[in-house]
Amino acid sequence: MLSHYLIAGGILFTIGAVGVMTRRNIIVILLSIEIMLNAVNLTMVAFSKFAGNVSGQVASLFVIAIAACEVAVGLAVAVLLFRAKNTTDTNSFNLLRW
Amino acid sequence: MENLAFYVFSSLAVISAIYVVASQRPVYGVLALVLTMFALSGLFVLLDAHFLAMIQVLIYAGAILVLFLFILMLLGSETSDENGGREWKDKLKRIVKLVLGFAFLSELLIFVAGSKFLSLSHSGNIRGTIEAIGKALLGEYILPFELVSIVLLVGVIGVVGLLKREKMV
Structure with a gap:
């Protein structure tokens, strides 16, 4: 049964990673990062249950807190980028290229 | 019964996650991600992590995704312009990334299939109640908590500092 949860987490993580690689809208990239974080959460909670230890759930609480922080900062950066270029397409941002 | 619930919730999570990545309009993506979060919280209930399931609905579906929706409404309809998939070069790039994703997934699955920790089984009944989590959080994990x-x-100070700036670039 543990392997089922690990496979589900792996599939979700892969979906998120493919989303980060293929999409060019900065909001959708942030959403894909959320999917990846939640896949890791699922894996840790499954391990927590099958190892008989509550540590995995505490770790995934920390992940949720950091994810909230990351979303706030990421959306602030998205708003700033939108203000600068009036778009959220990542192809039009090359401020740090050279 | 538990198996059936697992398959329902996990397939719901995977399908709505695929919709998030594939949808052309970010608003629909956010709404599909709300569904993913609810399905994941159902999986957490199956794993006896009741407090975490509640937090998942409250923080993710209730706070983070509402923040996403708020920002999307703020930015307006300009956010849905993606000019992908027209040239063959773009299509080729997309296919290469999909192949990379599948390679990553198969590697993960091979790792899971060959790993030793699959022999872990229920040792005692761990319940992710507020009491158990709170004791661990304020006892063993007090330093990471702080x-x-x-x-x-x-993060709060950084967001305020970022957005207070008048002009960028």
């Missing part, structure tokens, strides 16, 4: 609060404070 550090997370500092990270949250820095």
Whole structure:
């Protein structure tokens, strides 16, 4: 049964990673990062249950807190980028290229 | 019964996650991600992590995704312009990334299939109640707990500092 949860987490993580690689809208990239974080959460909670230890759930609480922080900062950066270029397409941002 | 619930919730999570990645309009993506979060919280209930399931609905579906929706409404309809998939070069790039994703997934699955920790089984009944989590959080993990609060404070200050700036570039 543990392997089922690990496979589900792996599939979700892969979906998120493919989303980060293929999409060019900065909001959708942030959403894909959320999917990846939640896949890791699922894996840790499954391990927590099958190892008989509550540590995995505490770790995934920390992940949720950091994810909230990351979303706030990421959306602030998205708003700033939108203000600068009036778009959220990542192809039009090359401020740090050279 | 538990198996059936697992398959329902996990397939719901995977399908709505695929919709998030594939949808052309970000608003629909956010709404599909709400569904993913609810399905994941159902999986957490199956794993006896009741407190975490509640937090998942409250924080993710209730706070983070509402923030996403708020920002999307703020930015307006300009956010849905993606000019992908027209040239053959773009299509080729997309296919290469999909192949990379499948390679990653198959590697993960091979790792899971060959790993030793699959022999772990229910040892005792761990219940993720508020009491158990709170005791672990304020006992063993008190230092990381305080550090997370500092990270949250820095995040708040950083967001205010970023957005207070008048002009960029």
